[in-house]
Amino acid sequence: MRLPLRAAILTLTLLAAGCSHVNPYYDAARPHHRPEGFANNYPSNPAYFRPPQGFFAGWAARIRNWTDDGSSRLPLAPIPTVKPDLAFIHANTTEPALTWIGHASFLFQTGTGVNILLDPVFDERASPLAFAGPKRHQPPGLALTELPRIDAVLISHSHYDHLSVDSLRALYKQSGGPPTFYVPLGIDLWLERNVTGGKRDNIVRLDWWDKAxxxxxxxxxxxxxxxxxxxxxxxxxxxxxxxxxxxPGFNFFFSGDLGYSKDIGDIAARFDGFDLAAIGIGAYQPVWYRNSHVSPDEAVRIHRELRVKHSVGMHWGTFPMGQERIDQGPRDLAAARQAQGVPEDAFFVLKHGETWRPRAAGKALDARLDAKP
Known part of the structure; x- marks a missing residue:
């Protein structure tokens, strides 16, 4: 079967962009390092088979996702949004708060006067092309122009739905000076080439288990x-x-993209629980995607194993990345919570633009408890 014209153009564009790679940070003493790049700590889950043709079939499936009309993945009902509480967001310097911009993009206010953006993507498409790729279903819950001054940006990895050149260029030029970018090894070099004009002053690169x-x-x-x-x-x-x-007094976990693995146990062994987490609950179909993403059931398992007090489901409702409907994640999350005995207010989803505040959530819970006979 011949590829549609857009799919063919996308394929040729991606192929033309290719080149060989040498890992400039290669350290033979670190098992996840390779001369050409990096590797996972643990083997993929064999229960989640990969496409029988392997690598190229995987890319073909992604290209089909990027070029079809997406009608089979539309939500069953309109996805609700709220106007962001800009007065609170711009005044807040003392209270931890998490605002969902969409997909994996969040504004995290630490309660110490520091504003952090996580995986900021404000683009219309999560793609290298303007005419193809996953198209945004919901506008950003918080626009670039509505952000407070951003002090730090944390990037989880290089995929287009998590790393946006236009968004980072805009942040680099924000009033008052650029934020500090904290990134995994190698993305620092990408930032130098594509965002900062070769400058390294505002870039901090980290390896696994590094701390800044x-x-x-x-x-x-x-x-x-x-x-x-x-x-x-x-x-x-x-x-x-x-x-x-x-x-001191508050720990926050941001999952980025992940498949369920023994890494979760390794993290749990090093941290004494988390007060708040953002964990992916979308793009888990077809089943082989779950070597890269977690299902809502696995997300709840991660919530429990990391001993998280409150978790927010992300990676749904914005870009159609998987083959499930983009609002399927919250429905499956509700079933997973019930099956694993996790209360509704311990793992939930936000509306685009909504801010979650532990203090406000605690008051709301107290009010519900007081109202019971």
Whole structure:
């Protein structure tokens, strides 16, 4: 069967972008390092088979997702949004708060006056092309022009739905000076080439288990089971990871993209639980996607194993990345919570533009408990 014209153009564009890679940070003493890039700590889950043709079939499936009309993945009902509470967001310097921009993009306010953006993508498409690729179903819940000054940006990996050149260029030019970019190994070089004009002053690169200190916070890059690429020819040339942002009295976990693996147990062994987490619950169909993403059931398992007090489901409702409907994740999350005995207010989803505040959530829970006979 002949590929549609857009799919053919996309394929040729990606092929033309390819080149060979040498890992400039290769360290033979680190098992996840390779001369040409990086590798996961643990083997892929054999229960989640890969396409029988392997690598090229995987890319063909992604290209089909990028070029079909997406009608089979439309939500069953309109996905609700709220107007962002800009007055609170711009005044807040003392309270931890998490605002969902969409997909994996969040504004995390640490409660110490530091504003952090996670995987900021404000583009219309999560793609290298303007005419093809996953198209945004919901506008950003918080526009670039509505952001407070951003102090730090954390990037989990290089995929287009998590790493946007236009968004990062805009942030680099923000009023008051650029934020500090914290990135996995190799993405620092990408930033130099594509965002900062060769300058390194505002870039901090980390390997797995590395920790950086920033204005009273500890920023940890953590190992998770995933991969990286921006073309078919640079697979795993840059590192990927989850993030933990910790300070006395509050720990936050951001999963980025991950498949369920023993890495979760390794993280749990090093941290004494988390007060808040953002964990992916979308793009888990077809089943072989679950070597790269987690299902809602696995997300709830991660929530429990990491001993998280409150988790927010992300990676759904914005870009149609998997083959399930883009609002299927929250429905499956509800079933997974019930099956695993997790309360509704312990793992939930936000509306685009909504801010979650532990203090406000605690007051709402107290009010519900007081109202019971």
């Amino acid at each position: 200190s920033f204005r009273g916070l500890d920023l940890h890059l953590l190992p998770v089971h995933h991969w990286s690429a921006r073309t078919p020819w640079d697979r795993n040339a840059t590192l990927w990871g989850a993030w933990a942002v910790t300070r």
